[in-house]
Amino acid sequence: xxxxxxxxxxxxxxxxxxxxxxxxxxxxxxxxxxxxxxxxxxxxxxxxxxxxxxxxxxxxxxxxxxxxxxxxxxxxxxxxxxxxxxxxxxxxxxxxxxxxxxxxxxxxxxxxxxxxxxxxxxxxxxxxxxxxxxxxxxxxxxxxxxxxxxxxxxxxxxxxxxxxxxxxxxxxxxxxxx
Amino acid sequence: xxxxxxxxxxxxxxxxxxxxxxxxxxxxxxxxxxxxxxxxxxxxxxxxxxxxxxxxxxxxxxxxxxxxxxxxxxxxxxxxxxxxxxxxxxxxxxxxxxxxxxxxxxxxxxxxxxxxxxxxxxxxxxxxxxxxxx
Amino acid sequence: xxxxxxxxxxxxxxxxxxxxxxxxxxxxxxxxxxxxxxxxxxxxxxxxxxxxxxxxxxxxxxxxxxxxxxxxxxxxxxxxxxxxxxxxxxxxxxxxxxxxxxxxxxxxxxxxxxxxxxxxxxxxxxxxxxxxxxxxxxxxxxxxxxxxxxxxxxxxxxxxxxxxxxxxxxxxxxxxxxxxxxxxxxxxxxxxxxxxxxxxxxxxxxxxxxxxxxxxxxxxxxxxxxxxxxxxxxxxxxxxxxxxxxxxxxxxxxxxxxxxxxxxxxxxxxxxxxxxxxxxxxxxxxxxxxxxxxxxxxxxxxxxxxxxxxxxxxxxxxxxxxxxxxxxxxxxxxxxxxxxxxxxxxxxxxxxxxxxxxxxxxxxxxxxxxxxxxxxxxxxxxxxxxxxxxxxxxxxxxxxxxxxxxxxxxxxxxxxxxxxxxxxxxxxxxxxxxxxxxxxxxxxxxxxxxxxxxxxxxxxxxxxxxxxxxxxxxxxxxxxxxxxxxxxxxxxxxxxxxxxxxxxxxxxxxxxxxxxxxxxxxxxxxxxxxxxxxxxxxxxxxxxxxxxxxxxxxxxxxxxxxxxxxxxxxxxxxxxxxxxxxxxxxxxxxxxxxxxxxxxxxxxxxxxxxxxxxxxxxxxxxxxxxxxxxxxxxxxxxxxxxxxxxx
Numbered sequence: 001x002x003x004x005x006x007x008x009x010x011x012x013x014x015x016x017x018x019x020x021x022x023x024x025x026x027x028x029x030x031x032x033x034x035x036x037x038x039x040x041x042x043x044x045x046x047x048x049x050x051x052x053x054x055x056x057x058x059x060x061x062x063x064x065x066x067x068x069x070x071x072x073x074x075x076x077x078x079x080x081x082x083x084x085x086x087x088x089x090x091x092x093x094x095x096x097x098x099x100x101x102x103x104x105x106x107x108x109x110x111x112x113x114x115x116x117x118x119x120x121x122x123x124x125x126x127x128x129x130x131x132x133x134x135x136x137x138x139x140x141x142x143x144x145x146x147x148x149x150x151x152x153x154x155x156x157x158x159x160x161x162x163x164x165x166x167x168x169x170x171x172x173x174x175x176x177x178x
Numbered sequence: 179x180x181x182x183x184x185x186x187x188x189x190x191x192x193x194x195x196x197x198x199x200x201x202x203x204x205x206x207x208x209x210x211x212x213x214x215x216x217x218x219x220x221x222x223x224x225x226x227x228x229x230x231x232x233x234x235x236x237x238x239x240x241x242x243x244x245x246x247x248x249x250x251x252x253x254x255x256x257x258x259x260x261x262x263x264x265x266x267x268x269x270x271x272x273x274x275x276x277x278x279x280x281x282x283x284x285x286x287x288x289x290x291x292x293x294x295x296x297x298x299x300x301x302x303x304x305x306x307x308x309x310x311x312x
Numbered sequence: 313x314x315x316x317x318x319x320x321x322x323x324x325x326x327x328x329x330x331x332x333x334x335x336x337x338x339x340x341x342x343x344x345x346x347x348x349x350x351x352x353x354x355x356x357x358x359x360x361x362x363x364x365x366x367x368x369x370x371x372x373x374x375x376x377x378x379x380x381x382x383x384x385x386x387x388x389x390x391x392x393x394x395x396x397x398x399x400x401x402x403x404x405x406x407x408x409x410x411x412x413x414x415x416x417x418x419x420x421x422x423x424x425x426x427x428x429x430x431x432x433x434x435x436x437x438x439x440x441x442x443x444x445x446x447x448x449x450x451x452x453x454x455x456x457x458x459x460x461x462x463x464x465x466x467x468x469x470x471x472x473x474x475x476x477x478x479x480x481x482x483x484x485x486x487x488x489x490x491x492x493x494x495x496x497x498x499x500x501x502x503x504x505x506x507x508x509x510x511x512x513x514x515x516x517x518x519x520x521x522x523x524x525x526x527x528x529x530x531x532x533x534x535x536x537x538x539x540x541x542x543x544x545x546x547x548x549x550x551x552x553x554x555x556x557x558x559x560x561x562x563x564x565x566x567x568x569x570x571x572x573x574x575x576x577x578x579x580x581x582x583x584x585x586x587x588x589x590x591x592x593x594x595x596x597x598x599x600x601x602x603x604x605x606x607x608x609x610x611x612x613x614x615x616x617x618x619x620x621x622x623x624x625x626x627x628x629x630x631x632x633x634x635x636x637x638x639x640x641x642x643x644x645x646x647x648x649x650x651x652x653x654x655x656x657x658x659x660x661x662x663x664x665x666x667x668x669x670x671x672x673x674x675x676x677x678x679x680x681x682x683x684x685x686x687x688x689x690x691x692x693x694x695x696x697x698x699x700x701x702x703x704x705x706x707x708x709x710x711x712x713x714x715x716x717x718x719x720x721x722x723x724x725x726x727x728x729x730x731x732x733x734x735x736x737x738x739x740x741x742x743x744x745x746x747x748x749x750x751x752x753x754x755x756x757x758x759x760x761x762x763x764x765x766x767x768x769x770x771x772x773x774x775x776x777x778x779x780x781x782x783x784x785x786x787x788x789x790x791x792x793x794x795x796x797x798x799x800x801x802x803x804x805x806x807x808x809x810x811x812x813x814x815x816x817x818x819x820x821x822x823x824x825x826x827x828x829x830x831x832x833x834x835x836x837x838x839x840x841x842x843x844x845x846x847x848x849x850x851x852x853x854x855x856x857x858x859x860x861x862x863x864x865x866x867x868x869x870x871x872x873x874x875x876x877x878x879x880x881x882x883x884x885x886x887x888x889x890x891x892x893x894x895x896x897x898x899x900x901x902x903x904x905x906x907x908x909x910x911x912x913x914x915x916x917x918x919x920x921x922x923x924x925x926x927x928x929x930x931x932x933x934x935x936x937x938x939x940x941x942x943x944x945x946x947x948x949x950x951x952x953x954x955x956x957x958x959x
Contacts, residue, residue: 006643010636129242136267138225202830229552234545274696289703
């Protein structure tokens with residue numbers, strides 16, 4: 001009994017340290033940065049009806065269901081958003097991209113698109129940030145991949161870098177036949 | 179966590195609309211509602227901060243969430259409904275206090291378990307032994 | 313160039329120090345321990361080398377030598393001198409060197425104290441092992457003398473939030489605490505290796521535990537106080553992983569301080585004390601691992617690096633698994649020939665230890681659970697303040713209760729009716745207080761429990777003073793007054809500190825008042841029974857920032873000025889950050905706390921004003937605890953024989 005008591009600390013420490021080793025190993029292998037998981041993945045996307053950038057029409061995303069498409073939240077004041085425009089343009093050759101301008105002024109958005117490029121088929125605006133909150137967005141840029149059934153099959157938080165394009169998005173697009 | 183924190187520090191630096199925790203304009207005139215809003219906010223995590231609640235965060239996202247909470251309270255939603263709204267969109271991470279479910283049951287039971295374990299160890303270490311060792 | 317020479321010297325002497333530490337470790341194996349003269353010599357040499365190395369690094373920081381990578385990343389020519397100096401330990405590599413310096417300094421002191429030869433030589437060897445371990449970590453993976461690839465014109469600067477006096481001093485004080493625990497660790501290992509644990513050993517060990525405890529108390533208090541006045545959130549403890557990482561060793565150190573008393577006085581809890589020495593140090597390293605490996609990030613994070621984390625984890629493995637194996641093997645040396653009575657001081661101290669250690673494990677679980685859950689299930693959760701407060705409150709209640717009883721109870725045994733007679737008065741008064749606060753003042757239940765227990769504790773401290781100083785000599789001419797011993801003073805003052813702290817913490821939690829307004833110059837706020845008038849806003853240029861300063865005048869009902877408050881917002885152009893400087897009007901019975909927000913003269917400025925009753929009692933209580941610790945240290949230090957020059 002006494003020997004058993006004396007072994008308790010050793011065994012507990014062993015378990016604890018192994019756990020931490022596992023945590024560390026997992027972290028160092030993790031290529032993607034640590035982000036908040038999206039609750040939308042494998043679920044239908046939220047009802048979204050927003051005003052277009054030109055303020056002339058309303059865009060109801062439900063009407064876009066049929067072919068797969070990307071939804072990209074961006075802003076003119078967001079630095080990483082500039083980095084990903086080129087890669088978004090590459091993607092736009094394979095798949096439609098709907099842009100949602102987050103908490104921005106229309107004139108600034110237009111300037112941004114002129115200066116860095118416009119990969120979007122449609123652009124909507126989210127002035128008060130509530131649409132973004134409905135999508136579980138916590139910063140810009142964030143990109144969602146919607147399949148032909150209207151389900152979110154991928155969410156990437158942060159800019160779409162070369163790495164993300166090659167290792168995450170293009171393979172996923174291939175999976176759904178694009 | 180640090181990486182996304184850096185990204186958003188960048189984003190929020192460039193945002194000219196940075197506010198400073200609760201602005202006077204946010205406060206509801208109905209003090210019962212406002213109290214509920216404050217209490218709820220104190221239990222919701224700011225997702226782009228280090229270990230702060232949306233009640234004391236300066237960030238835009240915190241401000242938006244505070245505004246949504248107040249709107250919902252005024253519209254008559256219960257605290258459970260508001261929490262569910264947030265958890266549906268951001269997951270359990272957004273709650274400062276983890277829910278009690280089969281994943282967190284070990285967390286909630288551990289204090290009691292540890293206490294019981296301690297008592298057992300103390301008992302076995304200190305009980306009188308009849309046949310003794312010197 | 314002299315700068316270059318100094319950096320290279322710093323590097324060389326660090327290597328020399330490692331070599332000496334390895335020799336120190338090896339001494340035991342070469343029977344050289346028969347000549348005890350070697351022990352202090354090698355310690356002095358080792359410490360001197362590290363001191364030279366440290367001074368070299370300090371020099372580089374002070375002259376802003378940006379050829380040193382560390383200086384380039386963490387300093388800037390415009391920084392005030394004090395922050396150039398403290399910048400040395402505001403990063404992983406520099407703080408590691410500081411840790412090693414303190415470790416070797418303490419090692420030097422232990423080498424100069426006269427202890428039994430066999431133990432002393434084993435101790436020295438173990439300390440050499442530890443120094444070598446950390447010096448290797450430093451030299452091979454976190455070298456502070458690493459050179460910049462490109463020498464920048466100016467450094468990257470230090471985070472403005474960290475450019476603060478309290479925070480400059482906070483790490484060294486905490487490291488004294490952690491290193492003190494490492495000395496306790498070496499004592500435990502040396503005793504285990506030699507196969508002998510006795511009361512003499514405890515007498516030599518105790519001063520280190522107390523020193524470490526005092527340093528940890530002050531370090532944590534300073535950190536908490538800094539958060540209060542700097543961060544502008546009005547809080548003082550956030551259950552942040554890094555705060556928890558410092559709190560856990562503190563709890564273990566407190567438990568250790570109490571269990572070693574039982575061991576010295578009654579020979580009980582020997583094995584447990586040894587185990588706590590190992591645990592205390594393990595928790596310190598664990599804390600380091602949590603902060604610096606990147607598994608959790610927080611305001612304290614240094615640049616995180618999984619590779620560095622793996623190295624620290626390996627060190628943690630070595631310093632826990634090895635000692636615990638030896639501990640299990642040597643279990644035979646711990647015999648017990650007496651039993652412990654339930655109604656005795658020993659039992660109360662055992663309960664105290666039980667509560668403290670369980671608390672530290674609860675905090676550990678709460679801190680690591682989100683990580684572990686995510687690894688195994690992918691779910692992300694947050695374990696925040698509510699969890700810790702809910703699970704620790706019952707334990708805190710028990711602690712306050714038993715703290716009242718413990719010091720008065722006798723060793724070995726007490727009779728139940730004696731106990732009831734002794735405590736009847738405090739019990740009655742505490743219950744009256746409870747009824748008063750709960751039924752008449754209608755305070756929240758938890759606050760009432762907290763206050764009643766604090767008063768219970770204070771009453772029992774008074775009772776203890778009464779008994780120990782023979783104050784009943786007032787009524788009994790046959791008795792004489794007695795002075796309290798250092799040890800008794802320590803108990804009274806430290807426990808008083810806990811009571812005062814509890815009152816402060818409970819008040820701050822339950823009786824805060826907050827006012828949020830947008831006002832223009834000339835407008836007023838009612839708070840704390842008085843008026844706060846907004847005067848105006850001025851702009852000012854600081855040494856490395858631009859500030860907007862608001863002037864608020866605090867007046868009483870007659871219009872007399874009580875005080876002026878100047879909350880500010882500061883913009884740091886180099887680091888591109890804005891910070892708020894809170895204005896606090898401090899009084900013993902409460903603070904007025906003012907935070908300035910955005911705005912302009914036309915629309916008005918936002919202010920958040922708090923009235924925080926008794927909040928200073930949190931820090932005052934902690935300082936009282938530390939003062940109690942100092943009395944305890946004095947009582948334990950004078951038992952130590954220092955080595956005379958009979959070498």
